[in-house]
Amino acid sequence: MSVGEADRSRAVRRVLRGILLANLAVVAVKILVGLSVNSLAVLGDAVHSSVDAVNNLFGLIVVRLAAKEPDEEHPYGHGKFETLGALLVVVFLSVTLFELLQGAVARLMAGSTPAALSSPVAALLVATLIINIWVVWYETRAGRRLRSEILLADAAHTRADVFITLAVIVGLVLSTVGLAWADPVLAILVALMVVRIGVQIVRRSIPSLVDQAAVDRVAIQHEATQIPGVRDAYDIRSREAAARRFAELTIAVDGTENVASAHEIADVVEERLRSTLDLHEIVVHVEPC
Numbered sequence: 001m002s003v004g005e006a007d008r009s010r011a012v013r014r015v016l017r018g019i020l021l022a023n024l025a026v027v028a029v030k031i032l033v034g035l036s037v038n039s040l041a042v043l044g045d046a047v048h049s050s051v052d053a054v055n056n057l058f059g060l061i062v063v064r065l066a067a068k069e070p071d072e073e074h075p076y077g078h079g080k081f082e083t084l085g086a087l088l089v090v091v092f093l094s095v096t097l098f099e100l101l102q103g104a105v106a107r108l109m110a111g112s113t114p115a116a117l118s119s120p121v122a123a124l125l126v127a128t129l130i131i132n133i134w135v136v137w138y139e140t141r142a143g144r145r146l147r148s149e150i151l152l153a154d155a156a157h158t159r160a161d162v163f164i165t166l167a168v169i170v171g172l173v174l175s176t177v178g179l180a181w182a183d184p185v186l187a188i189l190v191a192l193m194v195v196r197i198g199v200q201i202v203r204r205s206i207p208s209l210v211d212q213a214a215v216d217r218v219a220i221q222h223e224a225t226q227i228p229g230v231r232d233a234y235d236i237r238s239r240e241a242a243a244r245r246f247a248e249l250t251i252a253v254d255g256t257e258n259v260a261s262a263h264e265i266a267d268v269v270e271e272r273l274r275s276t277l278d279l280h281e282i283v284v285h286v287e288p289c
Helices: 003-037 040-066 080-110 119-146 149-176 182-209 217-224 259-276
Strands: 230-241 244-253 281-288
Touching (some): 003 119, 003 149, 040 080, 040 149, 040 182, 080 149, 080 230, 119 149, 149 182, 182 230, 217 230, 217 244, 217 259, 230 259, 244 259, 259 281
Parallel strands (some): 244 281
Antiparallel strands (some): 230 244
């Protein structure tokens, strides 16, 4: 692992540890609030936040695995473990989805009990909402800067918390004024939001899993053909895993070039692509023309 990759891995883990502490604090507050007001939505929200904390722990493990050096079985490295970790966030979201739907349907069928909303309870919920908004901002910013799929997926997971908490506050207010059905109905609406967020995470992870091109082919061709001695560049492919971008291409050089000269040209192409297009590893094939 290069120094830059090691620094990235440590930075991602540092972010996850900070978010873990924030999520544990939020879980404790929501459980206390949910029990005090007998609110299904609040307790469901607490379950979701606890899943966030578990996901943070899992993320720490996944990021460490993804940072391992390439080996015989994983010649391109272990970066896709991070992508798999992002997809498994969807599994954790499914736990929340099941709990919310099961509880909401049961309460609708049995008859809801209005939840009382006191000023202290409202203040605690608003405080957790503010924490979650900060977590989303901080983790999304770090995820984009570090190009970390697990951080972006975890931020999306916490974004679900923000929507859930907003729905909880509205549900408690409506229940307080006599609309007993509001709490379970809003829990169902929250479940639909969770589904949407899960779909977004899957869509973001698919390009890496199916080896979608990470860099525009024309951009690679343009940069390669700027090197003296390169007549053309073709058979261009690229992929990405855990912020590592790989590329392969074939360059055409003058048929009169000897092997050493052609090799030097290929080296220059590699360095240019690495510096201008932020590629981690480039394989350049040389063909005479």
